Amino acid sequence: MGTTREIFWNIGHGTIVVMYLLALVAVGLLAEGFRRRRDIWRRGKPLGRTDNLALRFSRFLAETVSQRKVAKVAEGGVPHAMLFWAFLLLFAGTLLVMVQADFLTPFFRFSLLSGDFYRVYSLVLDLAGLLALLALGVLAARRYVIRPPGLESTPADARIHLLLFSILLTGFIVEGVRISATELRDNPALALWSPVGYLFATLFSGMSVHAQRSVHQALWWLHLLLGLGFVAIIPWTKLRHIATTSGNSFFEPHEPKGTLAPLDLEDESVERFGASVVGDLSWKDLFDADACTLCGRCQQRCPAYLTGKPLSPMKVINDIGAVAGTENDKSLIDTVSRDALWSCTTCGACEETCPASIEHVGKIIEMRRSLVLMEGEFPGDEARRACDAIEINGNPFGLSHLSRGEWAKGLPVSAADGKIETDILYFTGCYASFDPRNRRVAESFIKICEAAGVSVAMLGKAERCCGEPARKLGNEYLYRMVAGSNIAAIRAAKVKRIVTACPHCFNTLVRDYRELGLDVPVEHHSTFIRRLVGEGRLKLHQESFSATYHDSCYLARYQDIIEAPRLVLEAAGGRLTEMEWSGSETFCCGAGGGRILAEEKLGMPIVDERLRMAKMAGASTVATACPFCLSMFEDGLKREPAESRLDVLDLAEIVARRIERH
Known part of the structure; x- marks a missing residue:
């Protein structure tokens, strides 16, 4: 025997027709299942997710083959990715056999599966099958022995595990019987290129050739039926995610993170x-x-x-x-x-x-x-009142909009009236305008700008709430109203650049207002301060302090601003220790999604859990770069014993205290 094997050994080419008829049935069930799923998907409204096909297809291939998103998850991610890669190799190997048997041999008399190529092919597929068995074993142990919280298991899950295990095991047994009958004695060097199959072959070496052929033929058909059964049930079980999860990488949105579906509030139909x-x-x-x-x-x-x-x-x-x-x-x-x-x-x-x-x-x-x-339903009367206050006074506190700029009295801030040109417009936001604690953040930011020679203007009484909390609660009408007012005021001010210290304002201005026609560059104060320090316009004296930085969800996740605030803290002398969850995996303070306007009545306060993480970091100061986070931390600390309270400061406050005076 040469360096190859006989395809369909002991099966006979007469059974190929039956095999392909069964395969056709399996593929038919697969197609019918997904047709029915498609009918369900079509119950939803149209949505354009087929633009820029080249980019989508390349992302689909990259995400599917790499299993990047799956593998990065610590709990079970790597073995799940290993299982996918192993079955992908096994499927590719099966396709090669089909190409060889049904195309290359009958039409070209050419053998691809021979020589060194066949040796490598045998080794790769054997190792892929072993990898799949190991991965399946780890996943089964995790599901049925470790049982992590949140991972629900049903009888259907057990059946799927058993089916996959059976496919792999019968495949190795079939291979082992074939090797035992054809290679173990006559071509042992070739048999070693299938190491797992070789081990199974030794189990059957004492059987007669007749018995080996009988076992091989029976298990070959069982293996085939199990494999085709797996294909057939994919759309009818949770296995459909094999296709839909990969498909989702194709249908991912191209819009900036956090983009919401538009509403045409003027459409009377x-x-x-x-x-x-x-x-x-x-x-x-x-x-x-x-x-x-x-x-x-x-x-x-x-x-x-x-x-x-x-x-x-x-x-x-x-x-x-x-x-x-x-x-x-x-x-x-x-x-x-x-x-x-x-x-x-x-x-x-x-x-x-x-x-x-x-x-x-x-x-x-x-x-x-x-x-x-x-x-007309809200999470509570307090949220309804806050939205009413935004509609009437332009802020959730119900305070007069005429007092919005009072925080800047005595500070070098001009009114943005379109006549005086300044370097930036400081979009103050509701909390820095009206909340005494957050006013100190605004004052610190102006001191930073003054030290760096940056001229600042504000909208003052012309500014309204950006509308983000109301929009996230679902009040699109109120959001559009205040957004229209703010955009008109910004255009009238003829500003060149906007800076804000609020990530919620930042996301709204840089992304959502752009949908409504605002085209002015917008920057968060963390990156703005970082740039001032990096350009040498802002000189800081380093005063050593220990700190842990809390990433705002709307900065770290929605805008990928993670490194800049940390660099600023280090420039100010900060010795940083990270919390349990940080960066893009940060833990929310509990204020997002309009929750800043509503009381937290269910469960424990989210901020209390985040404060626990902050204490575990072992730093004396919690630094943040969001007025919502700062307010939530301050409220949470009121429930703490005075002796165990941490200092919570905004990035601007820390920097302002370390400005070099000449």
């Missing part, structure tokens, strides 16, 4: 806004439900879930999928529950960690829009 039934969502929202692997990673990163609130991002997605799979128009909101919807802080942790690229936050906002715009 629209009967309802937001999402109350399945048909109000997009097809991609329903597709996401099929892409979910039920791994539980999103809820294990959700600050609401981890602090005892009735929100599981995973459950929201699967509730949507369950409703979509029914024929009636059952209420999405009643299924998901109002408490779950109002608990979301829109921090984006679920989307950041999801290996299936599922978009959770937009769906929640759509249901909130329905509650607010169609039913």
Whole structure:
């Protein structure tokens, strides 16, 4: 025997027709299953996710082959990626056999599977099968022995594990019997290129040739039926995520993070806004439900879930999928529950960690829009009053808009009236304008600008709340109203650049207002200060202090601003220690998603959990770069014993104290 093997040994070419008929049935069931899933997806509204096909396809290939998002998850990610890679290699090997048997041999008399290529082919496929068995074993141990919280197991999961294990095991046994009958004695050097198959071959070496052939033939058909059965059940079980999770990497949005679906509030033909039934969502929202692997990673990163609130991002997605799979128009909101919807802080942790690229936050906002715009419902009366105050006075505190600029009295800040040209417009935001604690942040920022020779203007009484908290609660009407007023004031001021210390204002101005026509460059104060220090315009004397930096979700996740504030702290003498969760994996303070306007009545306060992490970091100062975070920390510290309280300071306050005076 040469360096090859006989394809379909002991099976006979007469059975090929039967094999392909069975394969056709399996593929037919696969196609029919996905056709039915497609009918469910089509219940959603149209959504353009097929633009820039070259970019989408390249991202699809890169994400699918690399399994980057899956592998980066610590709990079970690597073995799951290993299982995928192993089956991908095994599938490729099966395709090569088909090409050889049905194309190269009959038409060209050419043998690709021979010589050194066959040796490598045998070794790679053997090792791939072993890798798959090991990965499957680790995943089974994790699911059924370790049982991490949040990972739900059903009898269907056990059946899928058993099916995969059976496919792999019968494959090795079939290979082992063949090697025992054809290579073990006559060509042992070749047999060693299939090391796992060789080990199985030794188990059958004492059998007669007749018995070996009988066992081989029976298990070959069993292996084939198991493999084709696996293909057939994919769309009918949670295995459909093999296709839909990969598909989601193709359908990912190209818009900046946090972009929400637009609403045409002027369209009188629209009967309802937001999402109350399945048909109000997009097809991609329903597709996401099929892409979910039920791994539980999103809820294990959700600050609401981890602090005892009735929100599981995973459950929201699967509730949507369950409703979509029914024929009636059952209420999405009643299924998901109002408490779950109002608990979301829109921090984006679920989307950041999801290996299936599922978009959770937009769906929640759509249901909130329905509650607010169609039913006039809010998470509490305090949130309703805050929104009323924004509509009347331009701020959630209900204070007169005429007093909005009083914080700047005695500071070198001019009124942005379009006549005096300044370097930047400081969009102050509601908290820095009215909250005494956050006013100190605004004052510190102006001192920094003065020291760096940067001239500053403000809108003063012409500024309104940016509208972000109201929009995240679902009040799109109020957001549009204040956004229109702010954009008009900014245009009238003829400013060249906007800087704000609030990540929520920053995201709204740099992303959402751009959708409404604002084209002025916008910068967060953390990167602005970093640039002043880097250019040598701001001189700081280093005064050593220990600090841990709390990443605002709306800076770190939504805008990828992670390094700049840390560099500023180090330039000011900070010795940084990181909290348990930091950077893009930061833990929310609890104020996002409009929650800053609502009381936190369910579970424990989210900020208390974050303060626990801050204390564990061992630093004396918690630095932040967000007025919402600062306010939440200050409120949380009031519940702490005085002797154990940390100092909480904004980045601007720390820098302002270390400005070199000449």
